[in-house]
Amino acid sequence: MTSRDHRTQLHSATRRKLLIGMAAVPTAALLSRVARAAGPATAAVNTTGLAVTDDTVTVGILHSVTGTMAISETGSVEAEKLAIDQINKSGGVLGRQIKFIQEDGASDWPTFAEKARKLLVNDKVASVFGCWTSASRKAVLPVFEQYDGILYYPTFYEGLEQSKNVFYEGQEATQQIIAGLNWIVKEKGAKSFYLLGSDYIWPRTSNKIARKHIENFLKLQVVGEEYFPLGSTEFNSVINKIKLKKPDVIYAIIVGGSNVAFYKQLRAAGIDLVNKQNLLTISVTEDEILGIGGENIVGAYAAMKYFQSLDNPTNKAFVKAFKDMWGQKSVIGDVTQAAYEGPWLWKLAVEKAGSFDTDKVIAASPGIELNAPEGTVRIHENHHLWSKTRIGRARADGQYDVIYETAELVEPNPFPKGYQ
Amino acid sequence: MLGYSFGELGSIFAMQAFAGLILFSVFVLMALGLAIIFGQMGVINMAHGEFMILGAYMTYLCSHLFSAYLPGLYSIYFFVAMIVAFIASGALGLLVEWGLIRHLYRRPLDTLLATWGLSLFLQQAYRSTFGAREVGVELPNWMMGSTNLSDTIQIPINGIFVMVLTLLITLAVYLLIYRSRWGCQVRAVVQNRTMAGAVGINTEKVDRYTFGIGCGIAGIAGSAFTMIGSTGPTAGQLYIVDTFLVVVFGGAQSLLGTIASAFTISQAQSTMEFFLSGSMAKVLALLAVVGILMLRPQGLFVLKVRR
Numbered sequence: 001m002t003s004r005d006h007r008t009q010l011h012s013a014t015r016r017k018l019l020i021g022m023a024a025v026p027t028a029a030l031l032s033r034v035a036r037a038a039g040p041a042t043a044a045v046n047t048t049g050l051a052v053t054d055d056t057v058t059v060g061i062l063h064s065v066t067g068t069m070a071i072s073e074t075g076s077v078e079a080e081k082l083a084i085d086q087i088n089k090s091g092g093v094l095g096r097q098i099k100f101i102q103e104d105g106a107s108d109w110p111t112f113a114e115k116a117r118k119l120l121v122n123d124k125v126a127s128v129f130g131c132w133t134s135a136s137r138k139a140v141l142p143v144f145e146q147y148d149g150i151l152y153y154p155t156f157y158e159g160l161e162q163s164k165n166v167f168y169e170g171q172e173a174t175q176q177i178i179a180g181l182n183w184i185v186k187e188k189g190a191k192s193f194y195l196l197g198s199d200y201i202w203p204r205t206s207n208k209i210a211r212k213h214i215e216n217f218l219k220l221q222v223v224g225e226e227y228f229p230l231g232s233t234e235f236n237s238v239i240n241k242i243k244l245k246k247p248d249v250i251y252a253i254i255v256g257g258s259n260v261a262f263y264k265q266l267r268a269a270g271i272d273l274v275n276k277q278n279l280l281t282i283s284v285t286e287d288e289i290l291g292i293g294g295e296n297i298v299g300a301y302a303a304m305k306y307f308q309s310l311d312n313p314t315n316k317a318f319v320k321a322f323k324d325m326w327g328q329k330s331v332i333g334d335v336t337q338a339a340y341e342g343p344w345l346w347k348l349a350v351e352k353a354g355s356f357d358t359d360k361v362i363a364a365s366p367g368i369e370l371n372a373p374e375g376t377v378r379i380h381e382n383h384h385l386w387s388k389t390r391i392g393r394a395r396a397d398g399q400y401d402v403i404y405e406t407a408e409l410v411e412p413n414p415f416p417k418g419y420q
Numbered sequence: 421m422l423g424y425s426f427g428e429l430g431s432i433f434a435m436q437a438f439a440g441l442i443l444f445s446v447f448v449l450m451a452l453g454l455a456i457i458f459g460q461m462g463v464i465n466m467a468h469g470e471f472m473i474l475g476a477y478m479t480y481l482c483s484h485l486f487s488a489y490l491p492g493l494y495s496i497y498f499f500v501a502m503i504v505a506f507i508a509s510g511a512l513g514l515l516v517e518w519g520l521i522r523h524l525y526r527r528p529l530d531t532l533l534a535t536w537g538l539s540l541f542l543q544q545a546y547r548s549t550f551g552a553r554e555v556g557v558e559l560p561n562w563m564m565g566s567t568n569l570s571d572t573i574q575i576p577i578n579g580i581f582v583m584v585l586t587l588l589i590t591l592a593v594y595l596l597i598y599r600s601r602w603g604c605q606v607r608a609v610v611q612n613r614t615m616a617g618a619v620g621i622n623t624e625k626v627d628r629y630t631f632g633i634g635c636g637i638a639g640i641a642g643s644a645f646t647m648i649g650s651t652g653p654t655a656g657q658l659y660i661v662d663t664f665l666v667v668v669f670g671g672a673q674s675l676l677g678t679i680a681s682a683f684t685i686s687q688a689q690s691t692m693e694f695f696l697s698g699s700m701a702k703v704l705a706l707l708a709v710v711g712i713l714m715l716r717p718q719g720l721f722v723l724k725v726r727r
Contacts, residue, residue: 268565
């Protein structure tokens with residue numbers, strides 16, 4: 001079998017649904033009933049006692065919906081529920097409707113581990129879509145490895161990890177960083193960089209990779225590198241330093257509430273991102289701009305794999321379906337789109353394996369291609385995704401204009417040589 | 421520092437001095453409300469940050485109301501918003517004092533737990549009302565951007581705004597506490613509650629309004645911080661540590677101490693941030709504070725009271 005056989009026609013399925021409109025619901029139910037009758041026997045597809053019956057399969061959703069991380073993780077939950085809903089309407093997985101059990105990690109890492117154990121041991125879920133911060137992923141990792149579960153993890157992250165039991169749907173650091181830096185050097189003639197970040201593992205590791213790439217591969221100059229405690233709201237001093245050193249590019253990996261303070265103060269200090277100063281970030285998605293305010297960040301460049309404004313039919317259908325389900329005001333950032341891919345990737349792997357058994361699903365995964373809203377992605381042997389990297393420029397209305405994308409899919413490389 | 425002209429270095433120095441002064445104003449503004457509550461009443465109010473965020477949300481609501489119904493007055497909505505923030509946070513403060521704090525005056529540690537619980541409660545209330553995501557508060561155009569003192573010196577307008585606001589509020593608090601009859605009663609209650617009651621001061625009423633005014637000032641601070649920081653359900657947590665730091669370091673019962681400590685910490689932090697990095701500056705500032713508190717456990721300024 002080639003991977004081509006498993007490329008899903010997600011887009012046509014969605015379009016068909018839109019065309020048929022409300023009439024699609026009974027039809028889909030009918031289809032799934034037919035498919036269910038045709039589905040393989042439970043004993044054949046589930047040899048390890050997972051929560052699979054003749055017509056349902058249960059999965060888990062594990063995100064924070066309370067606490068500080070709820071800001072970020074809400075979008076992922078919404079995307080995963082949308083994907084599950086769409087899969088069910090198009091006939092389910094191996095003839096079985098997906099049911100989900102949602103647990104709340106409550107922005108607390110031990111709670112994540114405890115809830116992961118509950119999902120795997122008590123509920124026997126076939127797979128879990130969840131986690132957001134690296135800290136929560138690290139907390140659940142031993143649980144997934146011990147009980148042999150599958151986790152689909154949506155966030156772009158620092159790399160330096162690879163587990164048999166995890167599929168990483170977000171970009172690892174080199175995918176996001178290197179293409180972005182190459183672009184800004186080529187297009188803007190940048191020679192000097194000022195690296196900023198919040199003080200924890202992801203910005204530090206990412207800036208380390210960025211510095212190595214700038215100094216060793218591009219032979220250019222880093223004129224400053226600084227970190228701020230999470231939640232820091234005072235950036236006037238560093239803005240003065242930036243004014244003194246006049247870097248061609250401010251490379252910012254600031255997260256959370258600090259983001260808002262940083263961009264507001266940057267604007268207040270008279271730094272003009274539209275005409276004068278280049279700023280490249282990998283941490284501000286459309287979600288974050290809601291809090292920052294489009295007028296404060298207009299002109300900044302972001303390097304990610306997905307922007308809501310991407311112009312292709314699959315994405316348009318996805319954005320419409322998302323807004324129909326969760327409200328017209330909702331915005332979709334990079335991670336939200338990645339979370340949406342999780343249930344689809346799992347469905348393809350299960351169908352390729354012809355089984356819900358964890359080992360078979362994992363073995364079947366590498367090579368699977370999905371026509372996602374961001375375009376085609378492919379699962380690498382290292383469980384990360386081949387994906388394109390794009391550059392967006394922030395508009396005043398909180399969306400990005402996509403101004404560049406890599407010609408080819410960028411290979412994921414969680415343990416980059418020469419960058420550590 | 422080679423390769424820079426004296427003019428450039430001079431401008432940076434001037435801008436850096438302003439950055440320090442702005443940080444100073446921010447610290448004073450966030451600590452004033454707490455200085456009144458903690459300093460005068462001895463209540464450890466862990467929900468102080470949430471009272472600030474209530475003010476920020478009021479500003480958010482005002483900006484929406486004005487842009488929808490009174491677009492002509494949009495450029496001055498912020499002043500109205502600050503008054504609304506004061507009233508909202510103050511009213512909530514009065515309610516909390518009446519329903520919760522007054523039962524706990526003799527149990528300071530329980531107040532700490534109760535207000536901590538209150539802060540969690542308020543966070544979830546904001547989350548349910550305004551959503552888990554941060555909200556963007558739009559500002560009128562004249563408040564954004566910077567003003568050029570010279571070709572190379574740019575001063576953020578919102579920074580100047582915060583400085584002036586801080587000055588006015590500090591002055592108001594000073595007049596209220598040290599020059600008004602009510603302030604006299606507050607100080608009397610602080611120094612000796614039993615005796616104050618014996619000479620006919622309604623101590624319960626004094627307590628209630630002191631707490632209310634402290635919370636109201638927190639609301640104004642929160643409203644002002646929408647210019648520089650984020651507005652979200654948990655954003656109040658970002659301020660609480662710095663706030664307590666300033667008040668405790670200054671000596672809990674002294675207004676002058678609060679101001680002096682805010683000045684010391686802000687100058688130290690912003691100077692070190694310039695020469696070191698953000699995180700290191702914070703660490704060193706905290707270390708210095710710990711060191712000084714070990715030598716002077718009562719803080720910088722101590723009110724001499726016979727007990």
